[in-house]
Amino acid sequence: MPELIERGHIYIAQPPLYKIKRGKQESYVKDDTELNQLLLNSALENAGLHVNGEAPPLSGSALELLARKYVEVQAIMKRWSQRYDERLLEQLVYMPEVTLASFDRADWLRDWAHDLNQRLNALADGTRTYRVELRAADDSHAARVIVHKTEHGTPSRKYLPREFFESAEYQRIADLARTLAGLIGEGAYVTRGSDRQDVGSFKEGMKWLFDQARKGQTIQRYKGLGEMNPEQLWETTINPETRRLMQVRIEDAVAADDIFTTLMGDQVEPRREFIEKNALSVANLDI
Structure with a gap:
């Protein structure tokens, strides 16, 4: 087996993750990125x-x-929601941008935290409350919200x-915030064909457009090849003319061997540590 991998003879089939059906027409989508x-x-x-x-109209x-x-920032938020409250x-999209210079302006940053x-508390629904504070720098920590x-x-x-x-992800959020600041005014609305919807925010407009796009079609997510019929x-x-294959490289084999040894081996503690470390990073879990 190692020699087959070294020579590049091992491939793994990459079946589609979704099937989209509209009327009698069916198409397959390889992953979430293509679906979006x-x-x-x-x-x-x-x-x-x-x-x-x-x-x-703003169009084209x-x-x-x-x-x-907007969609790119939503994807960032989806990934970050494993670590931060959604x-x-x-709300970061509707807040002024925090720059490195902001940390030298304690009063400004404190006002930002207050805002x-x-x-956050204006969105309170009885299940959660928030308190945001600015912690000043001390001997062991820099200033932080x-x-x-x-x-x-x-x-x-x-x-x-x-x-x-400083992160690239936050910079993308801040860039969207600058673009959307003051964009939507009184009487704003979106259209798609002959349909129209009044909106109070860009988010509302995008949600309505996506809902319209989903009308008349069924999106099925496959959990495994067993859900497919022979055809x-x-x-x-x-x-061979339509399938997608991924070549297994030697570095993939080494990493896979390490994971299998950890998860399938006799040692319980490494398995527990692996699960605890990676549990919140799971994007799709099929049981």
Whole structure:
């Protein structure tokens, strides 16, 4: 087996993750990225955004650029939601940008934390409350924002240090925030074809467009090849003309061997440590 891998003779079939059915037509989608791309293209078809009641429509490439920024930030928030409260992440889009220079302006950063605190608690639904504070720098820590949350009586807290705001992910969020600041005014609405919907935010507009794009089609997520009939299996995974294959490289084999040894070996403690370390990183878990 090692020699087969070294020579590049081992491949793994890559079946599609989704099947999309619209009427009698069926198509297959390889992963979440491709699915989101298809839905976005469909959502923007004949779509327009009127940022206020008198404005001409924002459409075509201009709307597409803005929508792609929004979708990319939503993907970042989805990944980060494993570590940070989703309401906190969403409110960052409506907050002024925190820069490195902001950490030298304690009063400004304290006001920023106060504004975030008000925004989060304005969304309170009885299940959770927030308290946001600025912790000044001391001998052991640099200045940082702390978000305290109590949900169903259980307290927790998250630190937002300088490194959080330096990250590429936060920079993408801040870029979207600058773009959307003051964009949506009174009387704003979106259209798709002959349909129209009044909106109070860009988020509302995108949600409506995606809902319109999903109408009339069924999206099925496959958990395994056993859910496919023989014809589907041939079309998506076996047919040499249409199948997708991933070559197994020696570095993949080494990493896989380490994981199998950890998860299937006789030692309990390494397995427990692996599960505890990676549990919150799971994106899709099929049982």
